[in-house]
Amino acid sequence: MSEIENSQELDISQKLIECLKVSVIDTLSTMAMTETTIINTETADAFNLSFQIGGLIYLYGNHEGMIAISGDKSVIQFVISNIVYNPEGEMADDDIMDGVSELVNMIAGGMKSKAGLTTDAKLTPPIAIVGPSCKSQWKTFRPTYVTTFKTEAGNFQVHASV
Amino acid sequence: MKLLTVDDSKTMRQIIQGVGATLGYEVLEAEHGLKALEVLRKSADEIAVIMLDWNMPGMNGLEVLKIIKASDDWKHIPVMMVTTESEKGHIIQAVRHGAIQYVTKPFSPEELANKILESLGMGEL
Numbered sequence: 001m002s003e004i005e006n007s008q009e010l011d012i013s014q015k016l017i018e019c020l021k022v023s024v025i026d027t028l029s030t031m032a033m034t035e036t037t038i039i040n041t042e043t044a045d046a047f048n049l050s051f052q053i054g055g056l057i058y059l060y061g062n063h064e065g066m067i068a069i070s071g072d073k074s075v076i077q078f079v080i081s082n083i084v085y086n087p088e089g090e091m092a093d094d095d096i097m098d099g100v101s102e103l104v105n106m107i108a109g110g111m112k113s114k115a116g117l118t119t120d121a122k123l124t125p126p127i128a129i130v131g132p133s134c135k136s137q138w139k140t141f142r143p144t145y146v147t148t149f150k151t152e153a154g155n156f157q158v159h160a161s162v
Numbered sequence: 163m164k165l166l167t168v169d170d171s172k173t174m175r176q177i178i179q180g181v182g183a184t185l186g187y188e189v190l191e192a193e194h195g196l197k198a199l200e201v202l203r204k205s206a207d208e209i210a211v212i213m214l215d216w217n218m219p220g221m222n223g224l225e226v227l228k229i230i231k232a233s234d235d236w237k238h239i240p241v242m243m244v245t246t247e248s249e250k251g252h253i254i255q256a257v258r259h260g261a262i263q264y265v266t267k268p269f270s271p272e273e274l275a276n277k278i279l280e281s282l283g284m285g286e287l
Contacts, residue, residue, distance in 0.1 A: 027268040031177070084173055085180040085271075095172065102173040106267045109246025113266065119249045125217070 012063065016115050016162040017041070017145050020067065023110030024149060024158055031106065032082035039148040039155065047138040047161050052076075053096060054129040054136070055104035059112070059162060062120040066138060067108045069100065071156030073130075076100055078153035097128035107158065163210035164188045165278065168198040168226060169244070170218045178213055178244070181274045195221030199229065206236050211281045214261075216245035216252065224255060231260035240281040244274070 021038060028036040049056070051070035059065040069076075077091050080099030091099070105126045112121060129136070140161040147158045165187045167178040175191045182189035190205060192198035195218060202209070212230065216223040223243060230236045242263035243256045253264045263277045279285065 030268045030270045030273075033270075080173065084176040086176075098171055099173045102171045105171075105246055109248065109266075110268060113246075113248035119251050123217075123246070 012115075013065075013142060013162050016063075016065070016111060017147075017160055019114035020107065020111040020158065020160050020162075021147055022114055023107050024147075027103070027106050027110055028079060028149075028151065032079045034079060034082055034151050037150050039150050041145055041147040044144045044146055047140050047144045047159060049129075049134065049136045049159065051134060051157075052130070052132060053100055054134060055100035055126055056129070057104045057108045057126045058124040059108065059121060060124065061122045063117060063162070065142070065160065065162030066140065067104065067111070067162065068159040069104050069107065069156060070159065072154060075151060075154040075156050076103075079103065079151065079156075093130050097130050100130075101126035101128045164190050164205070164208045166190045166192065166198065166201060166205075166209045166212045167244075168192045168195065168212065168218070168223070169215040170194055171215070174215065174244070177271075178274070181271050181278065184271070185275055185278060187278075194218050195223075195226040195229075198226055202230070202233075202236055206239065209239055211278055212239055212241045213244045213278075214241055216243060216247045216256075224259065227256065227259050227261060242277060242281055244269075 025036050028034045049070050052073040053076040054070040056068040108123050142161050144159055144161040148155050165182045167175050169175050170193050179189045190201055192201050214223040214226055227241055240262040243261045244265045246267045248266040256264055262281050265277050
């Protein structure tokens with residue numbers, strides 16, 4: 001890959017990361033009616049998830065990548081409960097899995113839309129992982145950006161290698 | 163009258179249940195296209211609006227839309243697409259095949275409620 005192609009690739013990645021951050025804030029404010037702020041964004045060499053609840057989705061076609069949301073059960077449950085208008089209810093693991101899948105799907109869909117990606121960039125069906133303490137790692141060709149978001153129930157992270 | 167939501171995500175069906183309840187409508191659910199056709203065969207007379215997801219296992223939302231609009235018994239029922247697919251090409255295809263509204267996620271409950279009311283030919287909230 002030439003230097004010019006490399007820098008274009010980097011520009012698209014940076015644009016997608018910025019669109020993803022906006023999409024997270026938009027999704028949580030409109031669907032979960034929750035104010036969400038960015039604490040920081042860090043880079044990592046590999047796509048590492050360490051969490052109680054995780055949702056993962058792949059972008060494929062003319063632009064490829066991985067996007068995930070992860071956090072403690074209390075935080076993710078708070079967000080999903082708000083989305084389904086059940087703020088007080090304890091949720092079953094199946095409902096949390098469905099909710100975190102839909103959440104990562106909406107966030108990634110919002111990113112695609114804000115970045116103006118064409119129909120040639122598609123999203124796979126989402127993957128949900130629920131467990132007391134899960135650790136997963138994917139090797140990627142691009143850097144992973146990990147953004148930490150703050151909600152009134154606590155922090156969660158959004159990981160992206162795009 | 164009732165609303166019909168066709169979405170493989172239980173979370174989305176719950177969201178639409180919530181919005182339907184605030185408008186005073188009972189919401190019927192189908193988790194995929196074939197189930198939706200089953201519900202329509204039984205209850206089409208009671209259904210005021212259908213809300214269709216685009217990406218579902220088996221038939222996608224566009225295929226379900228085409229079947230609905232090709233049926234003399236069902237083509238009068240307004241269909242809204244409710245989806246994360248926001249590309250212009252998708253919207254054009256849906257409208258060309260008879261969708262009356264195209265709602266992209268994320269949306270606020272009020273936004274969805276207003277789109278449902280518009281589909282029913284009523285004013286906003």
